[in-house]
Amino acid sequence: MAKITYISRAGEETVLDVANGSTVMRGAVDNAVKGIIGDCGGACSCATCHVYVDPAWLDRVGEVGPIEEILLEEVCDPQDNSRLGCQITITDELDGLVVRLPEKQV
Amino acid sequence: MSTEAQTSGDAVYWDPYRPDLGKDPYPTYKRMRAEAPLYYNPDYDFYAVTRFNDVEACLSDHQNFISGRSDILEFIREDMEVPPGMFIWEDPPLHTAYRTVVMRVFTPKRMNDLEGMIRDYCARCLDAVVGRDKIDFIADLGGQLPGGVIGMLLGIPDEDRDAVRDRVEAALRTEEGKPMEMDQAAIMGENFEAYIDWRMDNPSDDLMTELLNTEFKDPEGVVRKLTKEEVLIFVNLLAGAGNETTSKLIGWMGKLLGEHPDQRRAVAADLSLVNNTIEEILRFEPPGPSVARYVANDVVVQGQTVPAGSVMLNIIAAANRDEGRFVDGERFDIHRQGPPHMTFGRGIHTCLGMALARVEGRVALEEILKRFPDWTVDTDNAQLSSSSSTRGWDTMPVFVG
């Protein structure tokens, strides 16, 4: 279990307890956090779960996969700390993770 | 609407080819969700799931529920041979290799860049019918726009677009009451070939040119360009998957907003509701009501073993109204706030064109509402067609004003 903080474009914070094995995308979608869609259900196929990972956490959220990399080139306003939320799997290590949401997903 | 099959007491019966059930499948779907969440049809020998969680789980499990024999009930039965590159009907690693290369060129950004052209296209179609007291959502817009947009994307000359659409539709149509038949020629689509040859000699900045030039790692791990045959299949896949579905979205737009005048007036007065309205139309009447999978291994669904070799029909249209997920799921409500529907599928085959379909839907609705804020459906002359894979209006005439 990890506490994950989602910060919307407008600065609104949602803090959720997300179970190990779930993902940053899943946690948001299951709790109706606005700003993450997750159309493909986490198959790394839709790029509607784009998040910006707080720089302090970047080295703990794992590597960007090859398909994720292609999708990340195409999201709205990609940055160096862009990730797909469905590709970040929750573990105890991620307790306290902060992600910011993009202006729009599609 | 009540049909014989709906009479309580009988076991629930679902047959995707029966026109009487196809007219209003929702009461049957509701009973299936409640009484037979794992449904089996002995006449056509298929299983079906209808609850949101079950459909989502099946579509997400591409190891047990495979696409390699196509995603259409009849084709799976026929044991058709899938041409390489038709990645909607392939499994990993083939699917991954091909989808990735198309994904690279078929990007949300490119889709959004098309918005201006899509708007002009809608404006041209609709301005031509301003002043009439009757318009048709299919003939006047829905039948033209999606093909036009694919054409823009690929750089296909205008005069060839109608031919493309007609061929694809003919290939997918089922005779009333009968399973659909395969038309291999229509799926392979020879007549794009001349165009590809021409494009090879006349490169431009369209997606076709990019496809011809992109390097990718093929299923054998070799880095190379796509062959002409592969490009041909992709183009046909995009045209096939993107035409009829989006046309049907526009038809349902006419139907649903025609029948809910208060909601139509609400969006017309506040165009910021357009996105939400499109999502609700997609949820309520998905243009592709179900997708099928071949069951590769014995698998347990709803506590029952579904044997390897079976066919599973994933009824998205039923899942989209599952009350377990959507409060008051049978009610059309453009103000609904999430959760998302499953109209574009789930898992590794999730619709590649959904960003494009959404832009088309949004722009079409905005341009319609600007010109025609009020309409009433001419029910007597509206024609529905339905098959196991698509359902929607062939004609959607409305009285305007």
Ligand code: HEM
């Ligand atoms: C409202 C319109 C649309 C709907 C409802 C829709 C629905 C779907 C669904 C349900 C699937 C998954 C099929 C499966 O899992 O077997 C799919 C796949 C696909 N769609 Fe769409 N679609 C629409 C528009 C488009 C457009 C405009 C395009 C492209 C121009 C497109 C291209 C594709 C492709 C290429 C696939 C295969 C993806 C894969 O297998 O990886 N679709 N679509």
Ligand code: FES
């Ligand atoms: S949920 Fe689709 S890519 Fe993450």
